[in-house]
Amino acid sequence: MWATFGLLLVAVACVRFGDASLELQSLPDEAAALLRLETASAVFADAQELAWLSKRGWFEAARKLVMKGHELGKDGLEQQQAFAKVVRQEAQDLKQKCDALTDSLTVQKEIGKVSCAFQWAQNSSCIFLSVKFAHRWSSPGALELHNTKVNLSDCCFNFSADAQHSGLKKRYILDLSFFAEVDPQHLTWQLASAGRLTAMVPKKLPGQWPSLLRGKEKRGNMQTWSEMYDRWSAELKVFKKLEKHFSDSEHVSTFELDKSDFKTLDMDSDGKASKYEVSEFAKIVTAVLFTEKDTFPYVKMWDTDKNGRVNDTEWQGFPSIQGSMLDSKLGVTRLIMLAQHKKADKDRDGFVTYEDLRTVGFASNDTA
Numbered sequence: 001m002w003a004t005f006g007l008l009l010v011a012v013a014c015v016r017f018g019d020a021s022l023e024l025q026s027l028p029d030e031a032a033a034l035l036r037l038e039t040a041s042a043v044f045a046d047a048q049e050l051a052w053l054s055k056r057g058w059f060e061a062a063r064k065l066v067m068k069g070h071e072l073g074k075d076g077l078e079q080q081q082a083f084a085k086v087v088r089q090e091a092q093d094l095k096q097k098c099d100a101l102t103d104s105l106t107v108q109k110e111i112g113k114v115s116c117a118f119q120w121a122q123n124s125s126c127i128f129l130s131v132k133f134a135h136r137w138s139s140p141g142a143l144e145l146h147n148t149k150v151n152l153s154d155c156c157f158n159f160s161a162d163a164q165h166s167g168l169k170k171r172y173i174l175d176l177s178f179f180a181e182v183d184p185q186h187l188t189w190q191l192a193s194a195g196r197l198t199a200m201v202p203k204k205l206p207g208q209w210p211s212l213l214r215g216k217e218k219r220g221n222m223q224t225w226s227e228m229y230d231r232w233s234a235e236l237k238v239f240k241k242l243e244k245h246f247s248d249s250e251h252v253s254t255f256e257l258d259k260s261d262f263k264t265l266d267m268d269s270d271g272k273a274s275k276y277e278v279s280e281f282a283k284i285v286t287a288v289l290f291t292e293k294d295t296f297p298y299v300k301m302w303d304t305d306k307n308g309r310v311n312d313t314e315w316q317g318f319p320s321i322q323g324s325m326l327d328s329k330l331g332v333t334r335l336i337m338l339a340q341h342k343k344a345d346k347d348r349d350g351f352v353t354y355e356d357l358r359t360v361g362f363a364s365n366d367t368a
Contacts (some may be wrong), residue, residue: 024049024061033061037068044072047082054090062087116159116174117221120212121228124239124331126321127182127201127212128228131159133172134195137223141195142172148191150199152184155214157201177214180204200321205275206334208236235319242318242332245301246339249360253298253336255285257363262354272351278341282334290329297332 022045027033033053045065053062066087069079117137119130133141142163151158157176162169181204189199203209213219245251257265265273265281273281290296296310304314320327344356357363 022049022065024065025052030056030058030061033058034064037061037064040068044076044079045069047079047086050083051086051090054086054094111162111169111171114165114170114172115221116172117223118174118219119223119225121225121232122203122209122212123232123235123319123321124206124208125203127178127203127209128225128232129157129176129197129199129201130192130225130228131174131197131199132195133161133163133197135221137221142170143195145172145191150187150189150197152182152187152201154181154184154204157182157199159197176212177217179209179211179214180207205279205338206239206331208240232319238316238318239331239335242299242335245299246335249339249343251300252339252343252362254340254362255289255337257354257357259354262357262363272353273341273357274351275338275341278337278352279334282330282337285337286326286330286333290333291326293325297329297336299332 022036022040024033024036027036045068050062050065053059053065066083069076069083072079114133114135117132117134117139119132119137121128132139133143133145142161142165145161145163148161149159155177157174157178159172159174161172163172164170178201183202183204186202187199189197192198212222255261261281262273263269264284265277267277267280286297294312296312296315298308299310299316302310302314302316318328318331320331340357340360340362341352344352344360344362346356354363358365
């Protein structure tokens with residue numbers, strides 16, 4: 001009895017799944033494929049057979065296979081979904097090939113150059129750029145780029161990429177000369193949706209720039225990046241308030257640097273410290289003095305209980321890109337050290353020596 005039952009199951013399986021492999025790929029032409037599909041009952045088939053028919057250009061046979069799949073009704077739902085995915089992919093691939101063939105009819109002597117529209121915003125430490133691969137921000141951006149190049153120097157941002165638009169090759173470019181120096185080593189950028197590129201350009205020194213570009217240059221396709229502007233407006237207000245507070249030298253605390261500290265600070269070993277060197281050394285000061293959660297750089301106007309230190313309830317924060325407390329502390333430490341530099345730089349040449357810092361009380365009387 002069990003043997004008979006087993007044979008019955010095999011027979012049922014053959015009725016339902018016997019056509020799972022139609023072996024259409026073994027047939028010599030589309031006419032043979034159509035004949036096999038005409039004589040087949042409702043078909044459970046591999047979606048790869050459908051893809052093969054499409055790539056071969058046997059579209060009538062491909063359509064017939066899809067229709068046979070519909071005859072399965074709810075039982076063939078999974079197959080129908082697989083078929084739909086294959087059809088859409090193959091149709092897209094074919095369209096791209098046809099478009100490329102049509103484009104080849106046009107002889108283009110020169111590649112047109114497009115100056116990209118862009119938006120920008122800033123906080124005290126970074127410039128934020130959003131570049132649209134189009135001349136106007138409201139126009140659709142090119143989606144498929146080639147030969148994409150993004151370069152950043154101390155002064156300038158340079159972008160270029162090739163793409164096709166309306167069947168013509170275009171080269172999209174954007175060259176910017178910044179208001180002040182930036183830090184090329186820490187540039188980050190990525191391709192974004194809707195034919196855009198976004199970039200975060202660190203400023204070499206913290207500050208609020210009055211404009212993005214050097215001189216009086218104005219760009220017709222330059223706009224404010226409203227979303228980022230709103231996001232960082234509070235940070236800039238805190239920065240300006242602290243900058244004004246530390247402009248009074250009585251509000252500037254000391255870290256009592258010794259000669260060993262100055263040697264570390266003086267990255268080029270020329271015996272003088274630039275604003276940039278001082279700003280970078282703030283990272284070390286913050287890591288050494290303020291890593292504990294209850295230690296903070298001193299800000300006199302935040303010291304409400306007048307005990308000579310700022311605690312976690314008095315700390316009013318300094319928004320950072322990473323959003324961490326340590327980065328918030330670093331922002332304040334940088335402002336303190338730059339205020340120290342400004343007070344010690346009596347000749348206003350942009351550099352201070354260890355003796356300059358010692359004279360105004362920001363370095364110890366270390367004579368070793």
